[in-house]
Amino acid sequence: MAAPWSLGGPTEGRIPKDTETDDSWGLGDVPAHRQTDVYLIHDVCWHRLLGHFGPNELHLGSLFEALELLPYTPGYSHRTWRPESLLFLRTSFEHQDIRHDGRFGLPVLEELMRLGRDPPPAAPSTHPRRRPGRDCFQRLPLEIIEAIAILLPARDVLHLRCASRGFVAIFFSRAFWKSRFEINSERGFLLPVLRNYFERRGGRQAEREMDWRLLYHCTCKLSCSWGFRLEIGTWAVLRWIRDTAMALHAGRPRPLDFRGMGLYHYDNSLERGTYREVVDIHAPVCQIAVSVMHETARPSVTGLEFFFEDGSRAKLGYSCRGAREIHGETRWKHEDMPNPYFYPGVRVTIDIENFHGFSVGRDEASVCGVLILPGMGYGVGSFDTLERFAVGDYIQPRPYHPCYSSLDEVYQVTAVSDSHKIIDLGVLGRGRRRLSQISEERWQEVAEWLKRVEQIPAHWNLR
Structure with missing residues (x-):
């Protein structure tokens, strides 16, 4: 129940x-x-x-x-x-x-806005020639435009300005930008931070003075x-x-069901200094190349490349030039060999029959290793599987790892990276109960x- x-x-x-x-x-x-x-x-x-x-x-x-x-x-x-x-x-x-109160490390609002900048000055007014009948949104009042925009992600609304002059006014709409901070909208995770801020600053008056558009802009890249x-x-x-x-x-x-950190599209925000890449799994995957390099305390996964049966390929991150190329299963590792991941690292290409996701070994700074999951029924807890499908500093998996890492069908893989390494991985698709x-x-x-x-x-x- x-x-x-x-x-x-x-x-x-x-x-x-x-x-x-x-x-x-x-x-x-x-x-x-x-x-x-x-x-x-x-x-x-x-x-x-x-x-x-x-x-x-x-x-x-x-x-x-x-x-x-x-x-x-x-x-x-x-x-x-x-x-x-x-x-x-x-x-x-x-x-x-x-x-x-059941929450992890909430920052103060001033910390999130410390890198904010004043918005650019508005462009001088222009009077374009009228083109009756070509832009239906221009005929709608602002209230209806706002009602439509509130239902859409901010990115889609801002793109709509390129298609219709009727949506240009949304950029200056206080109601629209404030709606981004409702609990089930893109910045809903900031609601407890805002409540703490308004309690400290006097409630309603502080809310009336809030520049919601600037706050949204400041929280696209987070320092937290x-x-x-x-x-x-x-x-x-x-x-x-x-x-x-x-x-x-x-x-x-x-x-779609998710595994790992596959819900980045909900908030559309990133830590400062990082970027997001997405690969659509549009065809069966026959090979995956994993690039790993060791420069700090632990190895870091720097790139993933997917090879599809239709001959196409897609890449997340990068492989360091000069990396040692290894093809096939990862049995090339043995205990008495020198660390193979030191600069310029390795690029291991693994043949697979089915791709159902990753089990990820990570710390606070990066993804240290990945285990490619061939499916729910596979003996993922065995040393044989670890040797065949794991690359990097990956800890011996537990038998339940497929339950939270694998999907029956993977539609999309998302990676968040900085300039040196992949920080996090997630997948979207369809799983089972x-x-x-x-x-x-x-x-x-x-x-x-x-x-x-x-x-x-x-x-x-x-x-």
Whole structure:
């Protein structure tokens, strides 16, 4: 059942008792919790999720289906639970006091705007010749133009100015730029930052004085901590859950499934000094070339090149000139050989039959290694797979890695890079529900353990 395990929380954020009806719980569309699987959600996380839904938008049945399509969190999966294991996620923030009210490292607004510049002066007014009947948008009032623009990404709206003079006024529309900062819009991740700012600066008056267009411009290239990037990633996942749940409930096509950091298109922002590249997987992939170079403490993946069966190819990042060319499986590595990744590095071309995504080894600075995933049923935890499909500083994978890294069909690969290396990778495509990946025996094992530690009621039967 897609509902939180809550102790003394608000009534809309708890599991209903057996005697309660849908109406008394207040959310409606409640699946029978004795016939489904269980999600345990902290109060803070549950209310963050609720913040993305408007009135009458939350339907628990569709929310449950959306949660079933999420990838597992790296390093934390019920498939690795043991009765004696601790139930928490280890992160580099484990011993750092940077989580406040359930959020990671929120910056102050002044920090995000410190590199802002005044907008350029407006061009002198011109009076073009009238061309009646050629531009239908010019006949619409600004209010309707704004209503249309608010539904579109800012990038698309700004491009529309090249097609219609009717959209030129949007660039100066305060209502349009302010709408970019609503929770499910491109800068929705800044909403808690803005709330803190307005509380410090006097509320409504500070909001009236805010230059929303300048703020949007300043946050296209972010200078922020790694913790805030995690915060942006959390916001993107919650928005994806909302979009997916609403699409499922309405019977519309749902958003593409993602693995890794595949939701960059939600915020259209980047860290300063980085850029984004996208490759569309338009045909079956027969080879992938991975370029790796070691200049700092660990190796870094610098480039990926895809070779398609139709003879075309596409590239992310770069391969250093003079890199050692290696073709075939990666069995060329052995323990007593010198580090093969030192400058100018290596370019390893691997033959594959199917491409289902990557399992990525990374630190705070870059992607250190990748494991190319041949499919869900592959023995990804074996040394044989590691030797054949892993390149770079890649840690021995766990058996559940395909569950959060692989998709049945990959449509798009996204890489975020700086001038030296790839920083992050993500894929979009179509995957499968979690339930089809987990055996019934494993679910029962997890359920019995949760009952013993009193995380779920003892009378629940999971089927």
